[in-house]
Amino acid sequence: MPSSASDQISLDLYDQPGHLIRRAQQIATQLFRDVLGPDVTPVQYAILRMLQESPGIDQVTLAKLVALDNSTTADIAARLESKGWIHREILPRRQRRLSLTADGEAMLAAFVPNVHELHQRMLSALEPGEQAEFKRLLRKFVQLHDAGAAASDAAGSL
Template structure:
């Protein structure tokens, strides 16, 4: 019996960057829930941290900084406001300025030890030099794709 020829259309799923990124995101989200609990999602945490770093920014700028669309950011901001963690102030032209409340600041401060534990758990399977390289490559991947997206948007805008 002759060995079958390899299927030219067959691809190793675990050699596909998209699949690996999706699995890495699933793992990261699971670890986030295990360490930080169910009260805040990774995206909510990103918004809260950005507001901590840039208090009083407008909602559209916040959306760009955390890589979300405006309507999703508005929905999440409304949820965070209902939890008492942020304050939304209406500005001219239907914009909103966002800032953390004292409760939001306290919640983030209480999360600090857990965030350190989360980072440790996420990276613990890698050697220290691999951890540095892994984070460097992830940053590079995101930055290059963000820059390409900005370039595409500028090209599309100038072509109108």
């Protein structure tokens, strides 16, 4: 039985969630660079902020918290250590405990006004209610997909 036009997925590229998410990521990354400069990437910033919130966590836990694979996290941590922003301490079983250095703390503190500006610039085109709804929907989207991935991982290990 042929499906009606209303049952079909739109082929308009700008109606496809994946494309819109990719474009939103490109826009967010460019705004990040415009406001915070080239010295730190959005992923590096996420790692530094997580270390600020959870000092001394191990690298594997950090990877999970910022949604990166272990090898990518290790590479980024090595780069951040070479910049003098973090310290990596080797633990038993080849684990590493990570913490911010004084330079890392100072860099993050200096970024605070810029992070507020970045937040404002990203959301300024939306009304206040839309801003809250946009962030709520983004959190929900990520949390639902993270929970689905965790459930899938758990089922696969049974």
